[in-house]
């Protein structure tokens with residue numbers, strides 16, 4: 001008699017990217033658990049439903065709250081998140097059990113199709129005075145304002161396909177996206193320029209956790225943890241937990257102008273860079289450190305220490321202005337400045 005199949009329930013957003021990510025997770029887990037049926041539960045979160053408001057105005061948990069409700073009422077056994085969308089402090093009872101091996105964490109430029117086809121503009125430095133860059137990320141807008149003060153920044157909301165369509169058809173010259181989303185969806189050919197701390201002409205540091213997937217479980221659910229742990233990538237988990245500690249210590253959220261970059265420079269030595277930039281791009285505080293990191297605790301302590309260094313050198317003042325502006329309903333759209 002065939003062995004009874006066990007069913008494991010997975011929660012996910014229902015965007016094309018999120019569904020693609022769950023497919024990748026199931027394809028990687030199934031060989032480890034041939035007798036498990038993975039059942040996908042997809043839903044729209046606040047961030048998916050509200051495609052018009054600025055991201056900062058939607059608050060923390062805009063990509064996760066509804067999924068965590070299903071986790072805590074036992075409708076799902078774990079959630080597949082984009083780690084960068086997971087607030088740095090989880091609700092009571094939630095735990096990040098697994099972080100997958102990271103896709104390329106960089107941000108990239110997608111040029112308007114007309115410009116790409118004509119070869120008119122290839123990189124940000126080619127764009128003329130007043131050219132329009134689409135992004136709803138204050139992190140992206142603040143850093144690029146600093147590097148390219150002649151450019152104009154304008155909100156662009158929606159999933160990857162929607163944002164590329166708006167770029168091609170509406171009043172944008174380019175948009176800024178995460179490479180990871182484009183690569184997972186097979187849109188590699190739309191990548192015009194890669195942006196990181198070494199980009200010629202001016203780049204930027206990526207979002208905390210960008211490019212990594214996180215699997216959230218109920219605290220103490222060792223059974224589910226046992227099922228998903230084959231996908232845990234230690235170096236990515238350590239690096240992203242150091243990044244998350246920077247943001248947590250600066251009391252930032254998903255929508256604050258904090259950029260990071262991590263790199264394993266020797267076997268167990270982690271290089272951590274971070275930057276905090278004012279929304280208008282005119283003030284910034286940058287820092288970096290290299291430390292021996294072998295445990296989550298060491299990773300988080302590294303992030304905390306760098307955050308304290310940044311705060312002492314003016315980063316906290318920059319973030320206080322950002323948060324005061326938000327509290328008074330100030331500039332919440334990247335185009336408001």
Ligand SMILES: NCc1[nH]cc(CCC(=O)O)c1CC(=O)O
Nearest residue numbers: 082084177178180181210211212
């Ligand atoms: N909510 C936006 C979001 N969350 C995660 C990704 C990219 C995929 C990743 O970082 O793993 C994106 C799209 C983007 O920033 O362009």
